[in-house]
Amino acid sequence: MNSARPFVRPGQTIGLLGGSFDPAHAGHVHITREALKRFDLDCVWWLVSPGNPLKSHGPAPLEKRMAQARRVMQHPRVTVTDIEARLGTRYTAQTLKALKAQYRGVRFVWLMGADNLAQFHLWQDWQWIMANVPVGVLARPGDRISARMSPAARLFAPYRIAGRHSHLLGWSDPPAWCFVNVPMVAQSSSAIRAAGGWSAT
Template sequence: MGYPFPYVAPGQVIGLLGGSFDPAHEGHAHITREALKRFGLDRVWWLVSPGNPLKAQGPAPLAQRMERARQVMQHPRVDVTDIEAQLGTRFTAETIVALRARHPGVRFVWLMGADNLAQLHLWQDWQQIVETVPIGVMARPGQRISARMSRAAALYAKYRIPGRQSQLLGYADAPAWCFVNVPMTDVSSTAIRAAGEWSS
């Protein structure tokens, strides 16, 4: 059945934070609030994925993860969605194409932690992603160096917007990316599952 698509108006800047959220936790909520402040976003949509193609084991049921995500992320400018399940997209590149077709005139920004930037070159059609939407990268504990030395960072080095100008990201034309250091929490979904506080 799915949840209603969030309302969006042409000209708005929408940050997209994708993931399995298995489970969602305060770290996800924290980087979302930081992204709203740092990148000049009007709203952020959480894209709770049906499953992560890079992970061998499947996540907890989507409805269970959606419910937890909505408990964790309560903010007037953040929408928790199951958009990928509704669109039938499996990969980020497909999702971005579908959203841009569905919402012409809306400016989308892909959001990720620095750990994802470090492995971005493993993603399906990753260069298409970089060249379609601006990307906002937020540093997480222990990932600063590997992300900055990553293949994606090297290949698109000249398109990097300095952190002090991060508010420009939402209005930049792709390729464009910005790396900001934010105070991070060390909590992780993996640790929560390992502690037996969440069952997939």
Template sequence: MNSARPFATTGQTIGLLGGSFDPAHAGHVHITREALKRFDLDAVWWLVSPGNPLKAKGPAPLDKRMAQAQHLMQHPRVTVTDIEDALGTRYTAQTLKALQARYRGVRFVWLMGADNLAQLHLWQDWRWIVANVPIGVVARPGDTISARMSPAARLFAPYRIAGRHSHQLGHADAPAWCFVNVPMVAQSSSAIRAAGGWSAA
């Protein structure tokens, strides 16, 4: 399951859920399962990053986070991968460009929680991301209003696919994005770390 080069065939639509997964938790699993159904994806890859450029403190060791994520995410159409480490990329735009070059003929959809949409305008080359890869946004507790009013949501409002047509996202040409509301799991990696349920050791 751990692969520096996960498998995909021409014509497939792959959802990408990136993050430090420090640690992975039920919320990540929930978003993944909902994305598979709502966005008509063939598979989802969890991109366990070497480190998050927006966070000052480094995460737990990559091998520890990979092992925990693989143990938690058990689904035949989900692959947990450290391909970003193999590619040497640290920013989402870099990773997407590298994956598009490696996997010709494969369609990628970037997946995120609503909390990430709210801060997408802080990401490096965020306009390129939205312009080149469809984005599936899954609502999470407490972030819905800020996400809908974010700079990225306002700028790319004309390209939004209504939630009731979410199955079209995986086949849409970028720019395209869709915001879906789903039964929410109120769990976060930061809360787990704060409660002492996970350490960087």
């Protein structure tokens, strides 16, 4: 199902994978499928952002990135959405606060690659995110050590759920986070752009 405003029932556990998806690729698809399985999620929403505040250059137009994401991600339990643009939120913490207010009774799990955990302390209100939403981290090539040694991982170490119990993450009261090692697809949006396989127009 791919719609701009996802339908969800109270009691469901929804994984949220945010990013510019500039462009979406097989690596995004792979970690989404792994997240559904490893964290026992009912579904995953791709939050295709209007822009990444940590990046100096703007991404391709939102409509183009949405269309590409829908072509790449074909799964009945994954929804590609521009809900951040509709909410008017710029930062992840703002988005999560709005979603929690609009979808009461729904359990959200924030999903990210290990590369994002390594720089998570640079995100606005990152400690609020960790304290209010369970976080599922999926290892990507070359990012495991820096992620495990990151300020966020060290500060919230007491709240880490062992990988063998990853299926409990969505049912855990935050703060709660889980780091899982999965067979990864070593593909990145920046590499695709550098190779000329995607343009911002």
